[in-house]
Amino acid sequence: MVGLHKSDVANPVLRWIDQRLPVITMLQKEYSQFPTPKNFNYLWNFGALAMVNLVIMIVTGIVLAMHYTPHTAMAFDSVERIMRDVNFGWLIRYIHMNGASMFFIVVYIHIFRGLYYGSYKTPRELLWILGVVILLLMMATAFMGYVLPWGQMSFWGATVITNLFSAFPLVGESIVTWLWGGFSVDNATLNRFFSLHYLLPFVIAGVVFLHVVALHITGSNNPLGIDPKGPQDTIPFHPYYTIKDSVGLGVYAMVFAFLVFFFPNYLGHPDNYIPANPLVTPAHIVPEWYFLPFYAILRAVPDKLGGVLLMFGSIAVLFVLPWLDTSPVRSMRFRPLLKPFFFVFMIVCVVLGYAGAMPAEGIWVTISQVGTAYYFLYFLVILPVVGKLERPLPLPESIAAPVLRGGGPVPAGAVAKPMEKA
Amino acid sequence: MRRLVLALALGAGLATGAHAAGPAVPLPQEQWSFSGLFGTFDRAAAQRGLQVYKEVCSVCHGLRQVAYRNLAALGLSEDEVKALAATVQIKDGPNDLGEMFERPGRPSDRFRSPFPNENAARAANNGAYPPDLSVMVKARADGANYLHALLTGYADPPAGMTMMAGMNYNKYFPGHQIAMAAPLPEDRVTYADGTKATTEQMSRDLTTFLAWAAEPELEERRAMGVRIILFLLVLTVMAYMVKRKIWADLKH
Numbered sequence: 001m002v003g004l005h006k007s008d009v010a011n012p013v014l015r016w017i018d019q020r021l022p023v024i025t026m027l028q029k030e031y032s033q034f035p036t037p038k039n040f041n042y043l044w045n046f047g048a049l050a051m052v053n054l055v056i057m058i059v060t061g062i063v064l065a066m067h068y069t070p071h072t073a074m075a076f077d078s079v080e081r082i083m084r085d086v087n088f089g090w091l092i093r094y095i096h097m098n099g100a101s102m103f104f105i106v107v108y109i110h111i112f113r114g115l116y117y118g119s120y121k122t123p124r125e126l127l128w129i130l131g132v133v134i135l136l137l138m139m140a141t142a143f144m145g146y147v148l149p150w151g152q153m154s155f156w157g158a159t160v161i162t163n164l165f166s167a168f169p170l171v172g173e174s175i176v177t178w179l180w181g182g183f184s185v186d187n188a189t190l191n192r193f194f195s196l197h198y199l200l201p202f203v204i205a206g207v208v209f210l211h212v213v214a215l216h217i218t219g220s221n222n223p224l225g226i227d228p229k230g231p232q233d234t235i236p237f238h239p240y241y242t243i244k245d246s247v248g249l250g251v252y253a254m255v256f257a258f259l260v261f262f263f264p265n266y267l268g269h270p271d272n273y274i275p276a277n278p279l280v281t282p283a284h285i286v287p288e289w290y291f292l293p294f295y296a297i298l299r300a301v302p303d304k305l306g307g308v309l310l311m312f313g314s315i316a317v318l319f320v321l322p323w324l325d326t327s328p329v330r331s332m333r334f335r336p337l338l339k340p341f342f343f344v345f346m347i348v349c350v351v352l353g354y355a356g357a358m359p360a361e362g363i364w365v366t367i368s369q370v371g372t373a374y375y376f377l378y379f380l381v382i383l384p385v386v387g388k389l390e391r392p393l394p395l396p397e398s399i400a401a402p403v404l405r406g407g408g409p410v411p412a413g414a415v416a417k418p419m420e421k422a
Numbered sequence: 423m424r425r426l427v428l429a430l431a432l433g434a435g436l437a438t439g440a441h442a443a444g445p446a447v448p449l450p451q452e453q454w455s456f457s458g459l460f461g462t463f464d465r466a467a468a469q470r471g472l473q474v475y476k477e478v479c480s481v482c483h484g485l486r487q488v489a490y491r492n493l494a495a496l497g498l499s500e501d502e503v504k505a506l507a508a509t510v511q512i513k514d515g516p517n518d519l520g521e522m523f524e525r526p527g528r529p530s531d532r533f534r535s536p537f538p539n540e541n542a543a544r545a546a547n548n549g550a551y552p553p554d555l556s557v558m559v560k561a562r563a564d565g566a567n568y569l570h571a572l573l574t575g576y577a578d579p580p581a582g583m584t585m586m587a588g589m590n591y592n593k594y595f596p597g598h599q600i601a602m603a604a605p606l607p608e609d610r611v612t613y614a615d616g617t618k619a620t621t622e623q624m625s626r627d628l629t630t631f632l633a634w635a636a637e638p639e640l641e642e643r644r645a646m647g648v649r650i651i652l653f654l655l656v657l658t659v660m661a662y663m664v665k666r667k668i669w670a671d672l673k674h
Binding site: 274 | 488565648
């Protein structure tokens, strides 16, 4: 296979490039002709949206880093300088700040979509695991980014979260000192968090690339959860899904813009506009909203080490999810027994998030404990057991079948409604 | 189902975010010129607020993120800004002899803080630290309403409550004991425009001024937001129509 790549690009310059580096052929194959199930609903927008969001974060972040000073004495003021003196600095910073929230909104929907339609099942296990790796990296990146403005919540959030590692016996204290680069959260901590906060997004971009490569090997899952049987079940990615993703992108951008321009600080905590002060502890130290469910799990356990292990466990369990779900049926549309358990699981995640924002006392501790119990029960007991017991609804013969059979509009109440709007 | 997923996910984020910032004591909800989606700063009120800050607050509280030149946004002329800046002495240097010196303020200077550092501030204020007010309205939950409630919330302590020495009772301060004495008694300042300087009036004016100081970009931000969201709306509708057209030729 030595020699020039056989290219059918018409433009001579592009063909010259494509013969030597077949990126155009690759793009045509993977993004233009790429056969995609024809029955995606709008929930399949969220992968593309997450990709766009990552790019937005990297671009705004690079600009912010040009003006930001990672020093305990200057970080807070440098952020205010960005807000006041840098041309459109307030816009760039608010996009970056709310972009983090948008990223988690998008990614959480993306994950729940995967859970509902069984996108983690064979042959997409590795695709799912790479996704969980991305989630972990995102969490680390977001956490360190929140520390950079060096407000009260930055400082105390960093203190609380890094201190979690002290729960590990013997090595815990040493780990914490190593993370801090000293004996308290201080300038060394801020500096390394800045460095890592700049590095990790590029690592995320790398894993996203692998995530997409893996996706293009197995092909996308779809709302019916059945494999495409032939060309009648698929359509080329372009123009069908490029335009469908564009519609979703527009809606996403409007939500994003509404936050940035009208409620830029709504999802943040006012205490982070108070400069960090190691001598004054805020009344309630709360993490950003996207960590709240995990924070609730952490605090549900009276034992510190136990809480830390459960919190890490709540993510770790996602890595083995493909092997916990024993049902061969992917889409929950055909899993009547599991479906209610899944909706309860979703509500539990929201309730855990709410409990995480409340003070860890009284009823909220109980609620967190019940929620935590259900969270793990769902993955470790309900999924394996229900998969064995359940009698799934009959699967359609193919993606095209429900339509080909009837020839008319899908009757109301039919199990598969391929073109339902979100 | 899909709607539910979206609503839950969004609801979770928005509800908890709001709750995490919830105030301890319910605050009276005031109507501000800058509240709502399209509010703008009442320039006259903000200028009166500047006067209150200058004559009352600035004795103890800094405003170090705001530069004198920024006041042009409130309608002050260049000469007024220059004159105002020149009323303070700014430490500068070192000069050619290696010595620090004082010079009159310039529009490019930031508001001079009343104390060189936190320790000096505490020493002069009975151990209490008067915080910088630059971003105060953003640094408290429901900041504008909180500030106004605090400034007008002084009262006699309820029967049975023992106050610590030098502390004042305030209905809205966390713990109700605040080191700052009621700062705005009636007619504490004399307004040039003849507005009656009641506690309520001065507090409202000051709150407007500090809301501007905390978010000087607010008006530009909202104006840009309206244009961008309208643009996105048209773009999205057009994308949707194109989508319908492209998908129409697909027999599905």
